[in-house]
Amino acid sequence: MTFSFSAVLIWLDLAGVFFFAVSGSLLAARKQFDIIGSLLLASVVSLGGGVIRDIIINAGPPTAFISPAYLAPPLLATVLVYFLFSSVQRYTSLLVLFDAGGLALFCITGSLKAMAAGMNPVAAVLLGVTTAVGGGLLRDITANEVPQLFDPKDIYALPAFTGAALTVALSVTGTFNAVTAGAVAVVVFAFRVTAWRRKWFVPLAVRGWHRLGLDTAEGKPRD
Template sequence: MNAALILDLFGVFFFAVSGSLLAARKGFDLVGSLLLACLVSLGGGVARDVIIGVVPVAFSNPLYLAPPLLATSLVYFLFSRLEKVSKLLVLFDAGGLALFCIVGALKAVDAGLNPVAAVLLGVTTAVGGGLLRDVVANEVPQLFNPGDIYALPAFLGAALTVVLAKLDWFNVLTGVAVAGLVFLLRVLAWRAGWQAPLATRVPRQFRPPREG
């Protein structure tokens, strides 16, 4: 089992836990929890593989079904003992984000994509599943939440991964360092309330009404 596969499976597990936690908080049944876990944990990887033009590994490798099943079972048995579910959801989501931006970028580089495309595909892999999870669960997607920073850490992680891969400096240690940096930035952004600039400098409450 190579390092990329291990990183990918851990990312699937972290995202799957975030999906099952959200399902539990929403009051979904066990089947809904499993489906949401699969959607968030496999959705980004499926989009990545389709863009690259290969058979999605989620459909060709049975190992990818194990993390969502494990995550759903853990949340089912432990949810009543868990406190501060929102905090846990963010932490597991940040772990998945950190790992998926690396795996997505590496697979894009291996597929021969140019550096810019590889970075974008790494970000797509990282944020795609979370976007699907939030939309299906009728939540405001974190990707579009103006009061939080979600995609920027993934951009940084994917860019660093592409640079390291192109320089032949990517290995277990550098990969762990990049993942740790992305995770730290995502959690700090959430805890400190960091925000990206809005689409306009004029605050929404002061925007003039549209004419016509």
Template structure:
């Protein structure tokens, strides 16, 4: 069952596990790029893979947070770190690979976070906020721990906006009782495509208004 609608496949935990794995890989690759040791790689993978979910669970009152209580999620993050530790691409290509992995995690977590918020009885508006925070939280924590300015805050990147659109679409689908495996995957794919398209074509969020005040 997903979002009050019967489905044959329990999609939400599958999406969340994939999101943790992808997010952990992005964190581990950022750590490799910074020349962290093996412990630092695992820590950054955990932060990127589970940071957004930890924040989500705190916001909706789901205790203890999955990032410290669910061994499946913890081991998935460790697995993502292990894969990158042994098989990371050449470092000069790392930044682009991190961005693509992060786009995948952003898309997955924004949908899953919204769904979990709604399952815990939040309002539609609160669920959208929770979804956005889940989507961007792991990337923010990864960037802070690796000494980078969080990507959501600089260069006017389309980062939080795709998460906001995906969370809003998920909440609307829930409201219309139209959440299915197909519609959930479609929202994930749309958020991912928007984020990757923004990277590919250097699309930017609007900056400060520079008009003249009369």
């Protein structure tokens, strides 16, 4: 690679941490948590995926625990939501947008770190997906929400699979750089948000089952 791998990775990782942290604080606000609960939920969602990733690749102490820079985004997100949330309308849309941003960046960084650790391309894709969806899963479970990962009326993992697969393919062919990384992030973000707005979904586990609570007649985008 002809660019600074570590620099790009760190900035992408920190940006992903911030986006996920905002989604956590927004969910905390919606659930009427106090500010400490907001900070904890922001930390869980933004750092959880990276911690899982570092444990799996046996990278030593997770990056979130050895680099103070990773503690700043959750704190910043908590403060921003505390002061701005009262004037924010359609907060569910904001939550999905920030979550999609974190998903788009973490599927890239997770895959890259897996490749750097010597994992094969298939395992790197799987770890990229795990990194991307792990924090959101922990966030929803902690907040007593149905995890988006298992929501039959939404698509969550497929955008992460797409981004991780593209990242690994670009890395293997030697064409991954800052520009292509940005393009992958845009593709994943657009895929996730469009799927949410258009109510795209994949087939259920058994053919013929019906999706409870899905209004197929109106087809209106959700808030």
